[in-house]
Amino acid sequence: MARYIFITGGVVSSLGKGLMAASLAALLQARGYKVRIRKFDPYLNVDPGTMSPYQHGEVYVTDDGAETDLDLGHYERFTGVSARQSDNVTSGRIYQQIIARERRGDYLGATVQVIPHVTDAIKEFALAETDDLDFVLCEIGGTVGDIESLPFIEAIRQLRNELGRDNTCVVHVTLVPYISAAGELKTKPTQHSVRELTSLGVQPDLLLCRCEHPLPPGERAKIALFCNVRPEAVIQALDASSIYAVPLQYHAEGLDAQVLSHFHLESSVPDLSRWTDIVDRFENPEGEVTIAVVGKYVGLPDAYKSLNEALVHGGMANRVRVKIKWIDAEIFEQADSDIAAQLEPMHAILVPGGFGTRGSEGKIASVRFARERNVPFFGICLGMQMACIEGARNTAGIPDASSTEFGETSEPVVGIITEWMSTEGLQTRSAEGDMGGTMRLGAYEAVLAGNSHVSTIYGGATNISERHRHRYEVNSAYKEPLEKGGLVFSGMSPDGLLPEIVERPDHPWFVGVQFHPELKSKPFDPHPLFAGFIAAAVRQSRLV
Template sequence: MSTKYIFVTGGVVSSLGKGITAAALGRLLKSRGLKVANQKLDPYINVDPGKMSPLQHGEVFVTDDGAETDLDLGHYERFTDESLTRSSSVTSGKVYWQVLNRERQGDFMGGTVQVIPHITNEIKDIIMRVGKEKDMDVVITEIGGTVGDIEGLPFLEAIRQMKWEVGQENVLYIHVTLLPYLKMAGEIKTKPTQHSVKELRSIGIQPDILVCRTEYAISQSVKDKLALFCNVKPGAVVQNIDAATLYQVPRLMQEEGLDSLVCKMLGLPDAPADMDDWYAMVDRFLALKEKVTIGLVGKYVDLHDAYLSVAEALTHAGIAKDVAVDIKWIDSGELTGENVSAQLKGLQGIIVPAAFGERGSEGMIQAAHYARVNGIPYFGIGMGLQAAAIEFARNVLFLEGANSTEFDENTAHPVVYSPEGAVDEAGLADSMRLGAYECRLASGTQIAKLYGTDKISERHRNRYEINTAYCEEFNKAGFIPVGIEPKTCMVEAMELEGHPFYIGVLFQPEFKSRPNRAHPLFAGFVEAAKAKKA
């Protein structure tokens, strides 16, 4: 069977949930026994989101092969339970970079390099590469931005050409739009969707299916009107109504018949979807009554998307442990020794996620101290581990001024540092440690018991690490290095003896958590928080 290509575009406004629609459809098709891969095309000129502000772009999701990607790839992986690759995240910057490098190398034999065909050909090659990498049955590609954005035109032109290049029977276009409800008129309005489809058709793409985001159920008469005016088949208008949780979306899409419609249009086997486990997980989540409150101490708490995978991993752990997790968002930049008790009082757990830069670092150190001395479950990720190490060095080892060289280059006690040569003059470059690395866990430790093994692989996005010159002092005082990267002997994880749960890791385990298979560290952390409340 030829690989089938599904393209998901968006219209009217941004942030409609194209990524969730693409992820939900991927889950439904996979449950029918199909091999499915998701992909995101983003029109911004940045080569990747790695150096973009979380306040603008949300979190940077990292794949096993070390790609820094858009946060939608996290949705794709969580829904389909498939590990994606760098080919699954494409930006205009990456496309132009590759084409210009080929031009510099003379690959075009002195010919004029143009958007069509050179840029569009590169985009098509990247799209088809995803299907070829693992011999996929279906590739679902989300086009970032909104139809009508000038920067998205090369991507739209490329997917227009795809229909004729791989065969129109192998390509399907899904357009996600908004149906606004005007309260004063008491009506759902279809005109914005009609105009969005007109814009799409003006560049040669006729959508096959409309997925309409709405706050209220759409009547059949509204669906029939949209089908007529937007030139789609009757029955090809699907409502995507607001849900209590994003994990409900596959069920809502299936109830609308989206997966059956896609299979019929693409000539895919219309086998029954096996979604029982997924729906049972959603039902458990919606039925949760007991609650624990976890304090998330971070630098970007005004934008929750900056910690999207952490928040979702906590939700997954709550489902696994039959408890609803209520996150209290705490700005580390405003946390001080004077207000830390008032800010963190009443929490059943404290988590400090990954971050870069000095701003807010002292607040994270205060949070680690408060959790340590008050017996509150603490989970430090990346900088969360570094904050715990600095706090312990200052207050238990009595190393005055202990710090990270990221915050104080001249610290007398660099308990956190970057090995010589690992950071360029600007402190940035491509020195980041990215992707999956192996880690060996000390047997009999709390972290090894949670994993159920002493050999793990986790994804990283870090530049700074624990200075092994201080490991002996840490070990003697009870803050033990329990996870080691075997090739470099880098400290990957530490845990505090005699504490209910005080674990810090250099890697970012949230990237591998799944809604129906919580990550063991998050599950252990939430279980400890539940016990703390009891």
């Protein structure tokens, strides 16, 4: 039977529960255990698919087409275990499921209540598909004391009783703030947070204390005394030099050893060579490149979390540090904008995904600059579509080329996708349908042209599988004029109908992809497109 580790947070949000869960799972993997991480989100949205990136950060998409919390990206990047639909659940999805059951009459006329019906549904989610696992780590979103998270905390309480204390462990992530005027670390917020959690029937077994200064033995003993845990179960968590140093740091503080001790498991020596190599590549680069990311959500880096990390991974693959210059695409739409002054110092240009017309002309201008100046260019999802519109306007003789996403157009080089083939068969969507869950989502195959640049990047592969999240598609009816203009369609869906990759063979490095390769990149396995893109940036840096 799988052992369960429940991760809660207290005092304030954004303490890094997701990163802690990913790091602990990686440490358990390093000792030979099989792990999976799950996320409970208390909000009432069914999933984050319709939420603004400024509200929630990026939407992380799984192979099976789930739109999930960005923490699942941390889980995959640190463990290499592909996330699934069953690894992220929200209050909205739980209530949607319960109400559907009630309407069908599944409850046989019973009064539907939070206890037992909501908590039972949460427990079903936690226990599903775990037979082949050693550890299941469950992160509860939000902060203890929030009204939204109460059903999840209650479900944990019930699971601890049902599974037994020897098969469950609660790790509470908390804050020990430093008051500079007093020159002291204050333990009272942690005490109150643990008291709140305990009042709900859940006693934490380990405390992970985020702090800016080392936690002295006296404060550690004080926390242990007032929070009813062993002193060695109070783990300090100082800020790390990078997120990839966190597993090594937590191991040095004894987090994984304390977890194994709680479960009465022998603490074998972990193989951490993977993480020492990652940290070495990150902290000891042999050069530096600067990448311009021209997007519309650049005010919140979490909106491009996986993209940011994939660029870092590409840097690791090439032993260079990657500096990212975030540029709001709208500034290139202003009459007095000097695009050359912004982009000339850059070693490469990337246009990421997004939705809506805002900033689209600025992105197209960025594509044109990269094409005309021979600067390495990478377009992802909307970025590929902008590359096709730019090519249509400026090299294929179609000056009115546009996307139906931006309004009516006589030259719809990009249009809404209404049907496509998947492993489940023909998928159809309506332009007037709900926004939630109506996109082309999840892993789909693409067939690469044998003599193409991308085929070389993928090591000579002719078939690849990548994750998608988009509602609009490049219109293959424009394939011939675009290719005459030098923009080659080097990757297509297996049925030959949907363009997946475009490239310019006469350019040093110019690739656009309809999918999101950043979602599959890992520090120990950088995605080949990002490794190749950063390699091109390194070559460009020698020319600038």
